[in-house]
Amino acid sequence: MYDSNDGSESARAWGDLVEGGRRWRLWSQLGWHDIRKRYRRSVLGPFWLTLSMAVMVASLGLIYGTLFRLDLHGYLPFLAIGLATWTLIASVVNEGCITFIELEPLIKNVRIPMSLHILRALWRNLIIYAHNSVIFLGVALIFGVWPGTTGLLAVAGLLLLLVNAGWIMLLLGMICTRFRDVPPIIASVVQLLFFVTPVMWKPELLGERKYLMTLNPFYHLLEIIRAPLLGQVPGWESWAASLLFALAGGTFTFVCFTRFRKRIAYWL
Known part of the structure; x- marks a missing residue:
């Protein structure tokens, strides 16, 4: 386990985070190696995921669009980027549990x-x-969706999502390494959140109860990426909630990381 020469535990924890960021060549190569290893000898590689998601978007778009009587020109792009972004959120949460x-x-x-x-x-x-986002690009081209300069806000939204994903993965990684019963619980919670988060359905369908969405932090993380790509400016409450989520969660995780970082190897 990496450790600095500083005697302060908080400084060592911070040094771990800084040193991890500095070694970007190593973690980027390892991450790319994981992708190549997973799809070795495959013709389409990770695009198999893209293909399966494309089928899902088309199927769910037609079914839910018909059930909710939605205009497919507006619903399919909404669904495409929503599913791709939610898949990212669900993956980092579930993989965070077993990373260590x-x-x-x-x-x-x-x-x-x-x-x-x-x-x-x-x-x-x-x-x-990035592979799954190709579906949204295709759907956007077909239905003539062009976000304009508003789409640039999605970059800031993605960065904020990644910041939140980072502390979530680190926190869950420590918890699940210590308590091995937690990963199945987290997987069930993520599955439940998929249905209560407006991924396949629009918040407008809640009518007067739309305010309930403000209590779901994952809705805000989804909205600050999806809305700009659809040419809409996310509400200030989504930005504020995402920032607050990052600050509060990041601070709590750093405190836990400072205290339990050295125990991770022993818990394994």
Whole structure:
């Protein structure tokens, strides 16, 4: 396990995070290697995920569009980017639970920052997200969706999502390494959140109860990316909630990381 020479535990934890970020060549190469290893000898590689999602978008678009009597010109782009972004969120949450557990031999035998393993998994999922985003580009071209300069806000939204994803993965990684019963619970919670978050349905369908969405932080993380790509400016409450989520969660995670970082290897 990587450790600095500083005697302060908080400084060592911070040094772990900084050193992990500095070794971007290593975690980016490892993340890309994971993708190549997973789809070795495959003709389409990670585009198999893209193909399956394209089929899902087309099928769900037709079914839910008909059930809710929605205009497909507006619903399919909404669904395409919503599913791609939610897949990224669900993947980082679920993989965060097993990141340290899967890399047990590496953690016990190689002296590298703990944060590097999180960045590796985050980069891997970001690559897959880029593949899945191709579906939205295709749908947007077909239906003539052009966000204009408003679409640039999606870049800031994605960066904010990645910041939140980073502390979520790190926190869940520590919790699930210590308590091995937690990953199945998290997987069930993520599945439940998929249905209560407006991924396949629009918030407008809640009518007067639309305010309930403000209590769901994942809705805000989804909205600050989806709305700009659809040519809409996200509400200030979505930006504020996402920032607050990042600050509060990041601070709490850093406190936990400072205290339990050295125990991760022993928990494995």
